[in-house]
Amino acid sequence: MDDHSEPRWTVIGRSVAYDGRVTLVDHTVLLPDGSQSSYEVDESVPFSVATLVVDGADVLLSRQYRYAIDRWIYDLPGGGGQADEDPRTAAQRELEEELGIVPDDLRHLHTFFMNPGRAAWPTHLFISTAGFTWARPDASDPAEQVRLVRMRLVELDALISRGLVVDPPLIVARALGAATGYLPPLRPVGTR
Known part of the structure; x- marks a missing residue:
């Protein structure tokens, strides 16, 4: 199934919200409808x-x-x-x-x-x-x-x-x- 035709979010900024045993990154994103939002993502480890x-x-x-x-x-x-x-x-x-x-x-x-x-x-x-x-x-x-x-x-x-x-x-x-x-x-x- 190819999901490239479905709308995606665009990252327009990112900053580390917390960095300890867990790393949370606050992403500023542009949603498909044109509105802007903030979304925290756990980026603690590469895998x-x-x-x-x-x-x-x-x-x-x-x-x-x-x-x-x-x-x-x-x-x-x-x-x-x-x-x-x-x-x-x-x-x-x-x-x-x-x-x-x-x-x-x-x-x-x-x-x-x-x-x-x-x-x-x-x-x-x-x-x-x-x-x-x-x-x-x-x-x-x-x-x-x-x-x-x-x-x-x-x-x-x-x-x-x-x-x-x-x-x-x-x-x-x-x-x-x-x-x-x-x-x-x-x-x-x-x-x-």
């Missing part, structure tokens, strides 16, 4: 990465406390990439830093936008299914306390089906893993 690691009938996930929602969640190991970094390299770095593993294979699964209404950066999803070697995780960021969790795929499916998984990259990776044939179809609660 993010996340990887679903499959080890036989298990998946290796991270478990982290997420302050913004005040709860511990299951999610995929990953994080922000650097401007001069390739997404695959960033995914490998994040796997080693967070879970202490170096994957034997790393395949691109999909690229999507977590919040296309307010964030400018894509999330690159990867999948690893051919094994890994252990390394030493990096615990240098005290705000990032990551626990490695080995979970049966059927248990993950049950958590997703019951609405207990809230991390979008994990849900998308599970669905795309099945759609691409890397994983069996999602098994809802109560099925075998």
Whole structure:
């Protein structure tokens, strides 16, 4: 589908509204009807990465406390990439830093936008299914306390089906893993 024929906004100015752990940029835009507006965009990182690691009938996930929602969640190991970094390299770095593993294979699964209404950066999803070697995780960021969790795929499916998984990259990776044939179809609660 070609969206070039549909009206777009024109950026006529931009300024950093906030720059900390998050970077918000205030864009002054000209709307298709000729009116001017202001729109804040999260430009915190150039991109993010996340990887679903499959080890036989298990998946290796991270478990982290997420302050913004005040709860511990299951999610995929990953994080922000650097401007001069390739997404695959960033995914490998994040796997080693967070879970202490170096994957034997790393395949691109999909690229999507977590919040296309307010964030400018894509999330690159990867999948690893051919094994890994252990390394030493990096615990240098005290705000990032990551626990490695080995979970049966059927248990993950049950958590997703019951609405207990809230991390979008994990849900998308599970669905795309099945759609691409890397994983069996999602098994809802109560099925075998």
